[in-house]
Amino acid sequence: MELTLLWAVLTAFGxxxxxxxxxxxxxxxxxxxxxxxxxxxxxxxxxxxxxLQAGINPMLNPGQLILIRGGxxxxxxxxxxxAALAWPLRHNLRALDNLAPAALAALGGWHAGCVWRSTxxxxxxxLPWAWALPGSDLTRHPVEIYAAIGFASGAFLFAQxxxxxxxxxxxxxxxxxxxxxxxxxxxxxxxxxxxxxxxxAALAGVALSAWSNQRSETRTASP
Amino acid sequence: MRRLALAASxxxxxxxxSSSTSAExxxxxxxxxxxxxxxxxLADLDRPAVVNVWASWCLPCRAEAPLLQRAHAEFxxxxxxxxxxxxxxxxGARLFLDEFDLPFQHYFDQxxxxxxxxxxxGVPRTYxxxxxxxxIKTHNGVIDEQTLALQIDELLNR
Numbered sequence: 001m002e003l004t005l006l007w008a009v010l011t012a013f014g015x016x017x018x019x020x021x022x023x024x025x026x027x028x029x030x031x032x033x034x035x036x037x038x039x040x041x042x043x044x045x046x047x048x049x050x051x052l053q054a055g056i057n058p059m060l061n062p063g064q065l066i067l068i069r070g071g072x073x074x075x076x077x078x079x080x081x082x083a084a085l086a087w088p089l090r091h092n093l094r095a096l097d098n099l100a101p102a103a104l105a106a107l108g109g110w111h112a113g114c115v116w117r118s119t120x121x122x123x124x125x126x127l128p129w130a131w132a133l134p135g136s137d138l139t140r141h142p143v144e145i146y147a148a149i150g151f152a153s154g155a156f157l158f159a160q161x162x163x164x165x166x167x168x169x170x171x172x173x174x175x176x177x178x179x180x181x182x183x184x185x186x187x188x189x190x191x192x193x194x195x196x197x198x199x200x201a202a203l204a205g206v207a208l209s210a211w212s213n214q215r216s217e218t219r220t221a222s223p
Numbered sequence: 224m225r226r227l228a229l230a231a232s233x234x235x236x237x238x239x240x241s242s243s244t245s246a247e248x249x250x251x252x253x254x255x256x257x258x259x260x261x262x263x264x265l266a267d268l269d270r271p272a273v274v275n276v277w278a279s280w281c282l283p284c285r286a287e288a289p290l291l292q293r294a295h296a297e298f299x300x301x302x303x304x305x306x307x308x309x310x311x312x313x314x315g316a317r318l319f320l321d322e323f324d325l326p327f328q329h330y331f332d333q334x335x336x337x338x339x340x341x342x343x344x345g346v347p348r349t350y351x352x353x354x355x356x357x358x359i360k361t362h363n364g365v366i367d368e369q370t371l372a373l374q375i376d377e378l379l380n381r
Contacts, residue, residue, distance in 0.1 A: 070283065138377065190290065
């Protein structure tokens with residue numbers, strides 16, 4: 001049985017758990033459960049979108065929903081996961097901000113899980129830290145390690161910031177989208193990744209941050 | 224609770240009624256291949272090959288089929304895609320190919336003679352061959368987009 005995907009999930013879980021343990025955060029109830037719930041919702045939303053796009057009827061093939069390795073649509077997985085995390089906390093943006101670094105750390109852990117799955121490598125490169133597939137002379141960018149470092153540094157950075165409610169969440173969304181956007185040209189894919197979505201998500205994150213800042217200033221200014 | 228039970232019953236009825244296994248398959252019979260024929264096939268190719276082992280009864284093969292379809296559309300002019308139907312019936316295989324448009328050559332290897340010689344385990348399974356027929360990589364289980372694209376890139380850059 002092939003368990004590499006499970007190891008990648010456990011790495012993501014471990015990264016989120018450590019981030020939450022290392023920080024004294026103010027999240028109403030069970031922050032880890034919220035992150036896991038959001039990941040599950042995102043995964044199923046992405047899988048459902050992927051099988052519908054492939055022309056597979058989920059009513060006739062319900063088993064396809066759990067075959068995550070068959071492909072997950074990034075756009076719907078991201079939207080589903082974010083909605084599941086943000087909607088219950090929409091009236092408590094400070095709590096959402098506190099969860100954002102752990103969510104980034106989980107994404108970093110997921111990408112670092114490429115080590116278990118042997119899927120770290122991307123386009124051909126002759127940089128000193130590039131490495132090759134077993135039995136090959138071609139060295140390649142460890143693109144998923146780049147992504148993991150990007151997410152981890154975002155988690156570290158946003159854990160230090162104290163900004164108006166909602167602003168860290170917006171910046172974290174932008175950071176995640178930019179991390180994926182910058183690594184996408186090095187990532188092997190069939191037909192290219194959802195680059196337009198990453199651009200929109202990065203801009204949406206900035207817009208959310210700007211709105212949060214504006215809202216905070218308005219509240220501070222009002223008597 | 225009653226609503227949930229009603230919805231579940233409806234789901235089962237719709238799923239059962241929608242099955243079209245009685246239809247006559249449109250895809251022609253798959254040519255039977257043995258080890259000698261397969262080796263000759265690879266030797267005659269002037270480009271690398273991706274060989275996918277599937278079966279109509281294999282649920283993960285259904286999950287994988289749309290990706291192979293897209294990969295063939297993108298790389299089919301530079302890489303030869305070959306399907307091997309294993310431990311299956313001709314009728315089941317033809318119905319599978321009716322359902323999933325996989326526009327490359329498929330062969331019938333009911334006893335598994337070819338894949339037994341190539342190694343690996345389980346279905347689906349994907350083999351990557353360099354020009355001349357050298358086996359470069361065996362992937363057991365459902366292949367994901369990144370692994371497939373990476374291995375094809377590896378074949379094309381050798």
